[in-house]
Amino acid sequence: MAYGYLGQNTPNQTVNNSGVFSITDSADLESQGALGGSLELIEEQTYLGAVANIDFTSIQENKYDVHLMQYSNIQNSGGASADLSLRFYESGVLETASVYQKAFQYGSTGGSFGQDRSTSVSSILSIAGNYQNKEANGYIYFYNLGNSGKYSFLTMQTFFGHPTAGHYMKFGGGFLPQASVVDGIRLFNDNADNFSEYNIKLYGVKQ
Amino acid sequence: MSNLRLINETEVTSSVSSVDITDVFSADFDIYKITAETSSNSTSHFGANARLINSSGSVIPNSIYDRALWRMRIDTTFGEIRFQNDTNLESFFGTLDLNPEIATNVVYVFNPFSSSSYTFFLKQGMSLWSGFKASDKYIGVAKTTVSCTGYNVYSSNSNFFETGTVFRTYGLRVDS
Secondary structure, rough: OOOOOOOOOOOOOOOOOOOOHHHHHHHHHHHHHHOOEEEEEEEEEOOOOOEEEEOOOOOOOOOOOOOEEEEEEEOOOOOOOOOOEEEEOOOOOEOOOEEEEEEEEEOOOOOOOOEEEEEEEOEEEEOOOOOOOEEEEEEEEEEEOOOOOOOOEEEEEEEEEEEOOOOOEEEEEEEEOOOEEEEEEEEEEEEOOOOEEEEEEEEEEOO | OOOEEEEEEEEEEOOEEEEEEEEOOOOOOOEEEEEEEEEEEEOEEEEEEEEEEEEEEEEEOOEEEEEEEEEEEOOOOOOEEEEEEEEEEEEOOOEEOOOOOOOEEEEEOOOOOOOOOOEEEEEEEEEEEOEEEEEEEEEEEEEOOOOOOEEEEEEEOOOOOOOOEEEEEEEOOOOO
């Protein structure tokens, strides 16, 4: 079914939805999830006051099998470098055991490169140095969070400041090797510092 | 509204060793994004290799594919893998075997439809196979100016992709 297109050369899309729409077209397409782009904002969290944990607990894991998280200007309030870390909620219960696995490459503007990997760690990410005025910015893709028959994966890329060692890039992936329903995501500082700035957006990638 | 436009979703529903995703690249977009998961019931691991499909619908199997990747193994030292003039982008959509040892990928493809430039690829993904676990950062190029409208993913050793394998192709729209 074509919707309200007035011209020619319709872009190649799953649903023919460019051009001018009637109110009916618009309502119909929106109900199908076919109107607009393919990144759908699930939740945005912005700093409103000091918190130690940032939880996303309504991630619509039943609707999306790929999620994208974009984070910017993450800073902590402590006097030392903290590692920004990430854990999953499985059916509402935060997984804190050393069951996560990860492999990341990092490199600094000062020329120091290295590996950050583990087969047994209690959180993923380990973005060091989200220090005051040394913010962390980046993105993470998540896969199969809501699938009870599959492991939960992530890949990410980031750039961040370090209190004493310039700035770093980091990329790689990790996973939770447990076939379970992940229905929440927690970001926190490994030294329990509060966050002093952040903006984080969680999107579903439309199927 | 984001500028991602879903062009095609191809999901494997029966055992197949090769998947063609056709009629996705066109003059409508220059840059494409693909999210892909590859899954299998095979007990022996295999690579999900990739090739381009030309506008006649034929796979381009020629020795035009160069690749370089940084393999970040969870269990051991990282390493580089690179190859020139191959007939495919080897394991571009990951290495896998028996589910839940699958591969997940985010891919960007640049200028596949162009008849005046090569096609370039960027990928980041994570694969599990035979107890190994690795995150890959992968770059590739198809050294051809043939206009391409799709891509082919095939098993490196004739093992089968199974249900759970899905490729979603998006165009990055530029709104003037």
